[in-house]
Each structure stands twice: as structure tokens, then as C-alpha cells.
Amino acid sequence: MSAPLAETLTQLRVGNQKFLIDFYQRSRHLFARWAQRQYRLDAPRAHGLLQDTLLDFYDQVADGRITKMPDDLRAFLYGMAQQRLDANVPAHVPLPAAEAGRRQRLLAQFNQLGPDCQRVLTFFYFRGYHFEKMGGKMGFPNATVARLQKSACLRKLYDLLK
């Protein structure tokens, strides 16, 4: 079991989030029942809590705070959710962590960008698309236009941060 799980962690680091999406789809109902029983949370709040917990998990994998896949992933995630509730962390706010402030600020500014800029930067920096592929996805006439667009969006984000 550990070998596929270790592989999963690597996949998560390179941006393959399918594992977490599948986990949410499979566990949403059971998690909501657990949260209802333990904390009297209604279903929509429990679903939001599970989403935030999975985002926390992803962040911790992405920034190296989690380097080994937990043996019992379900228990680990439920524990993270419990920590969130015990610490009264508001919804959609990640757990406190090193560098969280800087990253959260960048995330907030990233969400201020227009949808096209968000997509361009996601394609380049998260998906790792080259300019030609990104141009095709975005409907740009060629790779040069894609490169110029990406550059303009990155500057816009940097200006927002300043």
C-alpha cells in the first residue's frame, strides 16, 4: 500500500490532484455523517470543511511539510479537520503555517486578476504548458502572443503585490 501512496504524493507535488478529487467524491457522505455526529455540523458546512481540509493537505504536500504519505490517510484527514474545528479556523482560511502570510497575500492578489490572466498563469506555472500549447488552449494566434500575455499577467500580479 505504501508504494502507491508514495507515488500519489509525488503526483500531488507535480500537480496531479485526481487523488484528492476522488477522495472527496468517495468520502463526502461519510465525512458529513461523522461531522454531524461529532460536531452537529449540517451537510453543507461539513462539505466545506472537507474541502478546506483537503486544500490544507495539498498545501502541506506542495510546500514540503508533509513528506511521507500517512499510513491511515482517512484518520489523518479527519484529524486535520478536527484541528480546524478545535482551533475555530474560519472556513476557506488555511491552517497557520510558515510562509502562509506571504502565500495567502499572493493567492488573494492572484484571485484579483481577470479570468484570462489566471488561466494563462495556471497553464504556465502550474500545468507546465509551453507557450505553443498554452496559445492553443487560450486561442492565441502563436507562441509569441502567449509569451507576451504571460509576461503581462505576471507583471500585473507583481504590481498588485507591490
Add this chain to the structure above:
Amino acid sequence: MSPATPPRPDLRPYFDELERFADGQMTPAEQEAFELRLEQDEALAEAHAAYEQLTADLRWAAGHDTLRLRLQALDERMNERGNALARTEQRTKLRQRRGTILTAVGVLVLLAAGVAAWYLSRPSAARPARSWEAYYQPDPGPLVTPALLQDRPLLAEALDQYQSGHYPAALHSLGRLSPPSVGADTLQYLRGLILLRQGQGSAAQLYLRRVAEDSGIGELPRRARYHLGMAYWQAREWAPALAELRAVAADSLNPYRTTARRAVAAGVLEGR
């Protein structure tokens, strides 16, 4: 950002070359020269480190946001599917409930119809029968004896057919009899009786009236009067029917007096 973190350098003066270097857009010669400058120019090295941190953070932010949006979209899809399933289940339950109600209503209607049919068709002292047949006392006619068979075979045959309920055959047999051999009044009386039993009240009246009115007094005219009243009733001529039956009920010598009294007392002919 923690307060101990040193202020980040401004990337703007270096943005173009940092980006070209990071994205692999420089020629090999440009790249080599840039790497050399990185080693020598401290400000450029700081800017490069800050740029690397920026893009690393951006990679994280884009991944985080992608996951957030994917989870939200999945959540909405699952909610919609759950709602659709709940609606389908609700519709099925509603349909089943409606079916049960309709079946129950159908059963109730059938029961009510059955009860109503039973109530309307039951004989009741409070609600007297309105049909003439309920008050009719048939006259079977003379017995068919061996002597009658021998003396008047045609009359015996007609009586036998009448008593067996074969009215058209009985009428045919009567037609073959000659009035002098039986008596014109008897023939007319029997013809009236048979027509009445056949349901031809109007036709029966003609023969029975002749016997009742033209034959003077005697038992046959008395009998004929009762059957004449019933023939009127059968023909739905209420007033003459009532008049005849009242006359029969008032006649102490009429063998049908009791029956006629019962019909008059029931009051079903009055007010029609």
C-alpha cells in the same frame, strides 16, 4: 510575512531579463553572460532569488486555486445529483400515494354504488313497489283436464300453452277456435289475459273492456275488470287504472278485491 523578513528587492528593473532567463528564452551566449552577472552582481542575485520565490508561490497559488475550484465544481455536481435523486424519489412516492388514493376512492365509489343499488332495489315497507307486476295476481285459467282435452282439444291446447308461458302459440291456438264452441266472452277474456301477460297492455284493454262492460254481471266480467285495470297500469294509463282498481276494490263479489285493495292502498297510482 514575519517582521524579521528582510524587505524584498524591487524586481521591476530586472523583470525582463529574469523572466527571459527563467523561461529559457535567452540564447546560450546571453544565458552564459547572465549567469556570470548573477555571481558578480549582488542586487541582481537578490532579485533573481525573489523572482524564483514569486514564481514558486505562484505555482502553489495556481495549484491551490485549481484544486479549490475543482472541489467546488464537484461539490455542486454531487449536490445536483443528490437533489435530482431526491426529486425522483419524491415524485415516485407521490405517484404511489396518488395511486393508493385513487384506488381507495375507486373502491369507495364502487362500495357506495353497491350500497345504493342494494338500497334502491330492496323491497321496503316504507317505499312501496311501483311496478304493476308487484300487484298483479295472474289468472291461470281453467285446469286442463282429460275431459277438456277430449271435448275441446284446441281450447285445452291453448290453455296448456298459456299456462306454460308460450303466449304467441297460445294466441295462435285461440285463433283457431270458433267462438260458438267456447263462448265469445271466454275467448275475448282469454285473449286479453294472454296479451296482458305478453306485455301488450294496450291491445289487451280492447278485449277485456268488452268482457267487463258488455257482458253484464257475473264472475267473468268481474275478473275482466281487474285485469283491465292492470292492463291500463301496464300501458301507463294511471287514471283509468286507478278507477278500475277502485271499482274492483269496492266490489265485494269480485274475487280480486283483496289484491285490488292492496294496489289502491299502496297509493302508487295516485299523483302520477
